[in-house]
Amino acid sequence: MFGRLNAWRSEHISPRMFLLILAFFVGFFAAVAAFILHGMINEIGALLTSSFSNRETNWLFLVYPVVGIYLTSLFIRYIVKDNISHGITRILYAISANKSRLKAHNTWSSVIASAITIGFGGSVGAEAPIVLTGSAIGSNLGQLFKLDSKTLMTLVGCGAAGAIAGIFKAPIAGLVFTLEVLMIDLTMASLLPILISCVTATCFTYIFRGDAALFTFHLDSDWTIQRVPATVLLGIFCGLVSLYFIRTMNACEDMFARYKNSPYARLLLGGAILSTLIFLFPALYGEGYRAINLLLNGRTEADWNQILDNSLFYGHHEYLILYLALVLFTKVFATSATNGGGGCGGTFAPSLFIGCFSGFLFSRVWNMHQIGVYVPEKNFALLGMAGVMSGVMHAPLTGIFLIAEITGGYSLFMPLMIVSVCAYLTIIIFEPHSIYGMRLARQGKLITHHTDHAVLTLMSLDSVIDRDYQAVKPDMELGQIVHSISRSRTSYLPVLDAAGSLLGEINILKIRHVVFRTELYHHFKAHQLMAEPAATLNEDAPMAEVMKTFDRTQADWLPVLDRDQHLKGYISRQRIYTMYRKMMADMSED
Numbered sequence: 001m002f003g004r005l006n007a008w009r010s011e012h013i014s015p016r017m018f019l020l021i022l023a024f025f026v027g028f029f030a031a032v033a034a035f036i037l038h039g040m041i042n043e044i045g046a047l048l049t050s051s052f053s054n055r056e057t058n059w060l061f062l063v064y065p066v067v068g069i070y071l072t073s074l075f076i077r078y079i080v081k082d083n084i085s086h087g088i089t090r091i092l093y094a095i096s097a098n099k100s101r102l103k104a105h106n107t108w109s110s111v112i113a114s115a116i117t118i119g120f121g122g123s124v125g126a127e128a129p130i131v132l133t134g135s136a137i138g139s140n141l142g143q144l145f146k147l148d149s150k151t152l153m154t155l156v157g158c159g160a161a162g163a164i165a166g167i168f169k170a171p172i173a174g175l176v177f178t179l180e181v182l183m184i185d186l187t188m189a190s191l192l193p194i195l196i197s198c199v200t201a202t203c204f205t206y207i208f209r210g211d212a213a214l215f216t217f218h219l220d221s222d223w224t225i226q227r228v229p230a231t232v233l234l235g236i237f238c239g240l241v242s243l244y245f246i247r248t249m250n251a252c253e254d255m256f257a258r259y260k261n262s263p264y265a266r267l268l269l270g271g272a273i274l275s276t277l278i279f280l281f282p283a284l285y286g287e288g289y290r291a292i293n294l295l296l297n298g299r300t301e302a303d304w305n306q307i308l309d310n311s312l313f314y315g316h317h318e319y320l321i322l323y324l325a326l327v328l329f330t331k332v333f334a335t336s337a338t339n340g341g342g343g344c345g346g347t348f349a350p351s352l353f354i355g356c357f358s359g360f361l362f363s364r365v366w367n368m369h370q371i372g373v374y375v376p377e378k379n380f381a382l383l384g385m386a387g388v389m390s391g392v393m394h395a396p397l398t399g400i401f402l403i404a405e406i407t408g409g410y411s412l413f414m415p416l417m418i419v420s421v422c423a424y425l426t427i428i429i430f431e432p433h434s435i436y437g438m439r440l441a442r443q444g445k446l447i448t449h450h451t452d453h454a455v456l457t458l459m460s461l462d463s464v465i466d467r468d469y470q471a472v473k474p475d476m477e478l479g480q481i482v483h484s485i486s487r488s489r490t491s492y493l494p495v496l497d498a499a500g501s502l503l504g505e506i507n508i509l510k511i512r513h514v515v516f517r518t519e520l521y522h523h524f525k526a527h528q529l530m531a532e533p534a535a536t537l538n539e540d541a542p543m544a545e546v547m548k549t550f551d552r553t554q555a556d557w558l559p560v561l562d563r564d565q566h567l568k569g570y571i572s573r574q575r576i577y578t579m580y581r582k583m584m585a586d587m588s589e590d
Contacts, residue, residue: 006145016189019151022141023158023193027200030134030162034201035208037111037126037133038167044119045286057312061121061279065338066271068120072113073263073342080109085339087132087346088436091156091182094139100152101143106136113344121278121285123334127167128346134163138197154190157182158197166201168214170405173398174198180395181436214289217296217407220376223415230375231415234362235387235422241328241358242391242427245351246435248332256340263342270341277334281327282310284334288353291327295360295381296407321364328357347435351392352385359384379415382407386416387423394427394434396420462539464576465560467569471496474503474527481506481526490570492557495530500566502559504530536561539568546576 009018052058076084082103084090087110094102110129118126138159142152157178165174175191175198223231259265278284283291291307298304305317313323335350363380366372382403390399399420404413470488472481474495484493485508493506506529534553537546537560549558550573560568 009145015151018145019154019193020196022138022145022155023196024200026134026138026141026155026158027162027165027197028204029137030130030159030197031166031201031204031208033107033111033133033137034130034163034166034205037115037130040111040115041119041126041286044115045121048120049285052310057279057282057310057314059279061282061285061310062275065121065123065274065278065285066267068117068122069271069274069338069341069343070267071120072117072122072344073267075113075116076109076342076344077263080105080113082109084110084113084129084132084344086436087128088160088181091132091135091160092437094135095153095156095182099149100139100156101149102132102136102139102156104136104140106132107140108133110344114346117338117343117345118286121274122338122343122345123274123278123284123286123288123331123350124338124343124345125287125347125349125352126345127164127348129344130167131160131163131346131348134159134161134166134201154193157190158193161194162197162201164402165198166205168402168406169202169205170402171195171198171202173402173405174201176397176401177395180398181393181434213406215293215296215407217378217382219411220378223379223412224373226373227375227415228418230363230366230372230380231383231418232422234359234380234383235419236426237362238355238358238384238387238419238423239391239426241354242351242388242423243430245332245347245354245388245392246427246431249336249347249435252333252336253340256336267341270337270339270343273337274334274341277330277337280312281323281330283307283327284331287349288331289349292353292356292381292385295356296378298378321361321368324357324361324364328354328361331357347392348389351389355385355388356381357384358388379412382412383415383419387419390420391423391427392435394424394431394437396424399423464571464579465569466490466572466575469494469567469570471567472506472526473497474525474530476526477522478524478529479522481529490557490572492533492559492570493526494559494567494570495526496567502533502536502561502565502567503527505533505559506530533559537571539563543576546571550576 013021048060048064052060076082082105084106090106091102094100110132114124114126114129118124135156136159138155138157139152142155147155160182161174161178163174164177165171168174175194178194256266256270259269294304294307298306301317305320308314308317308320308323311323313319331350331354335345335347338345360377360381362384363375363377366375367377386399386403389402390396393399397420400413400416404416466489468489470484471494472484474497476484481493488508491508493508495503495505497503504527506526510531511529534555535549535558537549537558539560539562546558556573557570558573559570562568
């Protein structure tokens with residue numbers, strides 16, 4: 001039935017039009033997923049914390065996060081049976097190394113896992129799981145209709161853009177996020193589908209959730225030119241905070257990685273850190289959007305002091321700055337402990353949270369010491385959100401448009417640009433890649449907007465290995481070698497030991513002077529005729545390195561070895577360059 005439907009579609013609907021139709025459905029399903037996830041988080045959170053008193057600490061803060069992490073880890077281990085952490089990084093990996101193919105369970109598994117984690121207090125965000133879900137919806141719809149990898153990449157971008165647009169009711173931010181973070185090129189073939197997905201997701205989110213914004217904000221006072229120095233310094237401060245966030249997050253993840261084979265050790269360590277931090281600083285509970293709204297909407301000291309509710313600091317308003325600084329410092333540990341302990345969530349919301357606290361803390365200290373002209377603390381809390389997001393994600397345009405759209409703060413467009421650009425210029429001095437891309441960049445598997453590098457990243461080394469080779473043993477006589485030459489399709493014969501390790505290779509062209517002398521057939525053996533190859537390639541080598549090796553050696557064929565140094569096959573210089581030219585032509589069609 002589906003086969004006939006797909007055949008009818010191929011005959012009556014053009015590929016271009018069909019892509020636009022799929023983009024609409026991807027946007028719709030992304031909005032549905034975002035609505036379901038936030039609904040589940042709110043219901044679980046309300047059920048668990050509705051009876052809490054604001055005036056005292058609650059010992060259940062020591063229990064709920066651990067329970068949430070444990071339930072999530074059980075769900076992932078026994079139901080999903082796959083790694084679903086680092087959602088956006090997994091999307092980048094799928095684009096660069098797996099032809100934009102995401103597994104079917106990614107369309108729902110992250111929603112359930114992150115709802116449990118965050119609902120029980122995990123200090124992570126729901127955005128990355130939703131982006132992974134939206135991208136998986138796009139990828140699996142494309143796979144269902146057997147579309148090519150280039151179209152799958154566009155649909156993955158549609159899913160990610162629709163997810164961001166749906167979560168924040170910010171269609172422009174969704175588009176820009178896809179271009180900056182996922183590195184989808186802005187061509188006419190990709191722009192319209194992504195826009196359709198963004199607008200569709202935003203419209204349906206309005207239908208599902210009404211006009212209420214995720215964050216509410218009312219401008220205190222208009223921005224003036226006298227505040228430029230403070231705005232620039234805030235941007236630099238946000239860049240340094242972003243550096244702290246990225247470096248500390250990676251250090252914590254490396255620590256938890258040591259216990260990857262001991263899930264209960266990870267649970268105990270992560271749960272202990274997370275529950276203790278939330279007990280001391282309840283603002284760390286869940287996504288932290290309540291705390292952000294308090295800082296963005298407070299008008300008096302009494303309003304801002306509500307951030308001390310449920311904590312040991314309650315009633316000690318003189319310690320507000322200390323509390324904000326401690327929350328800012330410990331948020332990254334809470335986020336790392338949540339994911340490291342077995343939970344599921346992203347760093348999108350934590351970057352907004354840290355940015356808001358950074359901006360408010362910076363402006364409060366600035367005004368207390370009367371360093372210069374007075375700066376509105378609410379406005380700077382908003383600017384800090386854009387600054388830290390720009391630094392952590394290496395996405396200044398996303399920071400600018402997202403914060404402007406979700407708060408209606410378009411009157412702060414100029415300072416938003418200043419802070420975002422300054423934060424980005426600060427962070428790239430220390431970290432050339434975003435928190436999502438740095439791991440893939442180290443492996444040479446990160447797509448960039450540089451077309452030449454993108455093509456090399458998308459090329460698969462495994463797909464061009466020629467495994468049909470004629471191997472010889474080191475003690476094989478010349479007469480037997482001649483028979484192997486007659487069956488060989490290459491100009492090289494690899495010499496392998498009994499374990500399959502490469503000892504050397506025989507260049508057929510260099511032994512022509514003895515091949516036709518039958519009287520020498522019993523006088524020479526393979527180990528006497530072989531030589532070291534010009535170079536060897538590792539099976540995990542990035543294609544950019546492979547191309548450089550061919551250029552350096554000028555070899556026609558190079559052997560590829562696995563991790564045990566066993567020969568996997570040979571790669572032809574001509575075949576690689578042919579594939580490269582074809583992919584360059586395909587990417588340039590638009």
